[in-house]
Amino acid sequence: MAAAARAALPRPFLPLHSSSRHSYRLAIPPSPAPRLRGGGAATSVTAAAAPLQQQVTTGRLGDVIEAQQFDRAALNEIFEVAREMEAVERGSHGAPSRVLEGFLMATLFYEPSTRTRLSFEAAMRRLGGEVLTTENAREFSSAAKGETLEDTIRTVEGYSDIIVLRHFESGAARRAADTANIPVINAGDGPGQHPTQALLDVYTIKREIGTLDGIKLGLVGDLANGRTVRSLAYLIAKYKDIKIYFVSPDVVKMKDDIKDYLNSQGVQWEESSDLLEVASKCDVIYQTRIQKERFGERIDLYEAARGKYIVDKKVLDVLPKHAVIMHPLPRLDEITADVDSDPRAAYFRQAKNGLYIRMALLKLLLVGH
Amino acid sequence: MAAAARAALPRPFLPLHSSSRHSYRLAIPPSPAPRLRGGGAATSVTAAAAPLQQQVTTGRLGDVIEAQQFDRAALNEIFEVAREMEAVERGSHGAPSRVLEGFLMATLFYEPSTRTRLSFEAAMRRLGGEVLTTENAREFSSAAKGETLEDTIRTVEGYSDIIVLRHFESGAARRAADTANIPVINAGDGPGQHPTQALLDVYTIKREIGTLDGIKLGLVGDLANGRTVRSLAYLIAKYKDIKIYFVSPDVVKMKDDIKDYLNSQGVQWEESSDLLEVASKCDVIYQTRIQKERFGERIDLYEAARGKYIVDKKVLDVLPKHAVIMHPLPRLDEITADVDSDPRAAYFRQAKNGLYIRMALLKLLLVGH
């Protein structure tokens, strides 16, 4: 085939690892940079180019890979759009949004996480977009046969406009984003990151308390294994005059890397074994589940850790009237059921905020603000 | 946060178990009652309030939990709407319905039931609505980690407008409905109820025979374990001059609770071991599968029961010309394949009626008549 004829052919899969790749570390790049990777000669306009071009001129996000990629300005923008999304969702029945009409999201989940998946899919649908679902891509016949994640991504990007990836390996989301010519959102990659959870946590604090600067935050429970509290610590450190209390059984204490990071950011923190005393001083008590699956055969250690710090009526009694209780869910008995009816129990509102945050991210990634 | 500021916040998850809860026992409440549970102060308008308010003014159903909740007036209304749905479905390609545009249904299936799931999802789609699917929520990571059904429901109701629940535990649907602020439809809860199956069965009798009063109905096969025939018996008892024949192997005879109920409702019934004689007198022969899974290791008993009452050409020979054969499906060999081509074989039309009944219920629950 003549070179000219070839040039006219679609080339959706251009050479990878281009150095001109739009960096995901920059939430707000200094100037709009083309998302197309690898050369991107004028003749190689791809079938997927239209939305990407559109994104270049209006959008500001490339991919969503880790909590640290967002600065305060980016967070503000995301939260502002999330706030708008509450009205969009409310209006669904009378006049459903068409903002993402004609866009197709692929949820590629290598491990099941129904809560996260449903929340992303609801977000896409509430904006008028469509969804391709893979509930358990680990059994993806191709993956089972030894296909690399990169090859899977190159195939799936041909069928969709954005990929939401849940994976069991830390770093998988970054590898996917480095490969794909369409946006990638990390919906949790193993022990690594779960940035949309961190965003919805911070958004919930802002939405419930009204501010982020000056917040006093009690992190309770499994602080060693929970990527949730780790990502939240990274993100909240971007705000001023933060004070964090760590309340956890000894076996699952917050690790030094986070403590060092907080020190480097000038964030005050202290450890405490007195949940009631901490609760009396905090704006937010963030409870977490002790993750049994991390204890292996040491069920005795698990049982001891599990019962140590429970949020119950006694905590409510000392908790300030304006404060709230949060939890990433699922919860077992680390928050007792009689807490649910207290207006300060914010955890189901927090889950709902996941919808708004994901709507905001999908909108920002696909069509811009 | 000031109380005033808090009041302005969304409160989708209000205190539960309110006594002002719209009872699902009342298919047609004496006067429109607000669906919002728990106080429902004027300031706590929730993000989900719009459709609920809409439902309050137009809808008549709260949840669909058990066959007994419907009286004849409610059944008539459902059947009337189901009949209209046939035309809606027929018109799908030229002018698809937008009746449920912007509504989102979550199918939360804790055990797989593809037939029921696809039928609900097709129903939602034929009305212009959207679907969030969970094919096997038992592996829902949160449920596997020990989350209660109630917590799952409180999360999923934040992402959707109606929940269709299939569960392995009797009573699960009622627990879900007691928790949710959005409508819940029971798509089968263990050995408990499967009310939409009962509705489609009764609708099929009406649609095929033209009337329900005065029907002679032969229930054949596994009458002990089939929730289908049990629910059908409850529902058909609401009509006049019903006669029911029970034809079943001794090990799976109809239980006394149903017989007692029929007696209390003045419904005539008798047991028979002569299928041909019963077939010659009936308007409807309702055949069912002998459920192997209920026999445990007694395969000998299963095999004996299984071959005892088969609907075949000999049954067709004595069956009145106007009568029909029904079966909830799946069938094995309790109806022979050569029966399929007889116009009186109604079981696939019956399956199709499941679509119309579910369209009708979704419409009635979400936007009213």
Place this chain on the structure above:
Amino acid sequence: MAAAARAALPRPFLPLHSSSRHSYRLAIPPSPAPRLRGGGAATSVTAAAAPLQQQVTTGRLGDVIEAQQFDRAALNEIFEVAREMEAVERGSHGAPSRVLEGFLMATLFYEPSTRTRLSFEAAMRRLGGEVLTTENAREFSSAAKGETLEDTIRTVEGYSDIIVLRHFESGAARRAADTANIPVINAGDGPGQHPTQALLDVYTIKREIGTLDGIKLGLVGDLANGRTVRSLAYLIAKYKDIKIYFVSPDVVKMKDDIKDYLNSQGVQWEESSDLLEVASKCDVIYQTRIQKERFGERIDLYEAARGKYIVDKKVLDVLPKHAVIMHPLPRLDEITADVDSDPRAAYFRQAKNGLYIRMALLKLLLVGH
């Protein structure tokens, strides 16, 4: 019920196995034949009749069951529509297609094949249609309970407008098509056929090279077990002056039935053990994965076969500038990763073409050209 009343009832499930059945062997029937099977008296207009009637007057395909069913004229038409689909997909975001609005596709997959499933579902969505998904119908509760494929099809056709079937048994697609009153597409039935893969392969050759007549094609790798290369051989034989080179380890050589068929069609072929020499003469090198699962316990034979013919930089060095490398995916290491960045690496474009071919087939089957 009177016969007249019965005649007015919907009868979506007419007697089966009618001899008047629209044959799927005829891609272009001599005259439009009604798709309705079995009698089809004028009074038995079914709920599903409208789209079928529409298809009769405008469409030309009945079902898609095997590669051999298509003649050159049919292939040309499909490829022409596929080419148009590239523009339809490109325009998705601004003005999404409504060509299949109101149509519902059921993907009934008895074995997982995420790539194929997502590609069909994306195709349907890009045309404005809707999807009912079954990711693993083998666990379909009814199939597990012993329901026949035919009964499942008769149920699912009541809920949808077209069925895409993936099955583990050869011949399953034909059985489904013989049963269904709506179109069926074979998305792979065990060791049997995978006709849409063969279509996208041939389309890719045409799209990349510009012609099909006169093509020199190297089939490499597992030629004994791969249904892909077998179907491709059948289909390419319809074109003129084709030359095929078979390059494979001895244990997985092309079987005699295909060789006999090529001989009968006057297609030249030869076997070679020199991949570089073949590559230097070909327009297309079609590499395939050695299927480990076919070797059972003979891992030694697998390992020997697997490493024998690798497409790498050395192959690129001798491959003509106009030629391309194809692969049905997934690939392991039979094509090295450094080949990906060469413009002649066509395998991801090939995967993308699967979208266009499936869009074309859905359009042709449901609304015609």
